[in-house]
Amino acid sequence: MKRLHAILFALGFAFLGFLVWRMGARRLWEQFTALGWGWVPIILAEGVAESFHAIGWRYCLSGAHRRMPLARVFRVHFAGYAVNFLTPTASLAGELSKAALLAGRRRGPEATAAVLIGKLSFAMAHLLLVIAGLGAVLPGLPISSGLRIVLLLSGAALAAGIGTFLLLQARGRLGGFLRRLAGWRIFPRSLRQFARPMERVDVLLRTFYRERPGDMVRSVLWHLVGYSAGILPIWCFLFLLGKHPGLATAARIWLLSLWIDLITFAVPLNLGTLEGGRLVAFRAFGFGALAGMTYGMVTRLAQLFWAGAGLVNYGLLIARPGSRGVFASKRIPGISPGGCANERSA
DSSP states (O other): OOOHHHHHHHHHHHHHHHHHHOOHHHHHHHHTTTGGGGGGHHHHHHHHHHHHHHHOOOOOOOOOGGSSSSHHHHHHHHHHHHHHHHSSSSSSHHHHHHHHHHOOOOOOOHHHHHHHHHHHHHHHHHHHHOOOHHHHHGOOOOOOOHEEEEEEHHHHHHHHHHHHHHHHTTTTOHHHHHHHHHHSSSSSSHHHHTTOHHHOOOOHHHHHHHHHHHHHHHHHHHHHHHHTTTTHHHEEEEEEEHHOOOHHHHHHHHHHHHHHHHTTTSSSTTTTTTHHHHHHHHHHSOOOOHHHHHHHHHHHHHHHHHHHHHHHHHHHHSSSSSSSOTTTSSSSSTTTTTBBBBOOOO
């Protein structure tokens, strides 16, 4: 799995370099400086969106974690955001960090369940927005029928994958599924490591979906709000460039960008695909590749800013006595030294 991440990271980096070369670094800089201080609200909007996502994740917490103050939830969420952005692991390290920061004594399985449910809720909101936007975006796109079919099939495949993940969680069979994949020699070492502690986690997952379906719905709704917050920065960006788009147009650009993000989720840091996706989306609606590439770079700057803030916060969290992080321990939350899931949770 590490090798796959490394290959995808290298390909993404090469693609980003190609895009910068093709657009011209000087032209990109001139477009960026034309914004003046207009990039500041775009950066702030990224933080607002992530705050909504943190609220959505709060509804996925169980047990003692449900009493955790909202400020603490924000801090753990942004710490995970920082690790996800700064490590080329396709969002895996950040989720492990969140679980490790949540896990106190005998609470490892609860923390792991919260992260798994939150990840699924986040993906479901992403998928729902993409599906809702298909009717608004796809008919007007100036693309070939072949590419249109590829986009639809890739989206359908991801929808099937997310739906399968939901069923496995709701039925408490995620551990068995991971063991089966490992038996088929699909990333066997990594999957066996994750499968060992899943017995207790599967019980918690079944309990959550049976007793708290309303919290899952609330979580998805808050994630939808967080994703929708991306519309205003696009409108603001184009307005600053003198384009004066309507909010409906900005929304369509954002929905197409989300679609591309969904089908390229496996690329670590969305390196190259984020910038390329914005380029394609802006160009598809007549605003030019240069504007799209510039917006992608501004978005990358916003992510870097909040990742830096999250990294400082992460350091403060793990500096507290008893706090743990993914870099402080290689154990998966919920695994005892003997390799079995803890049988009790607080």
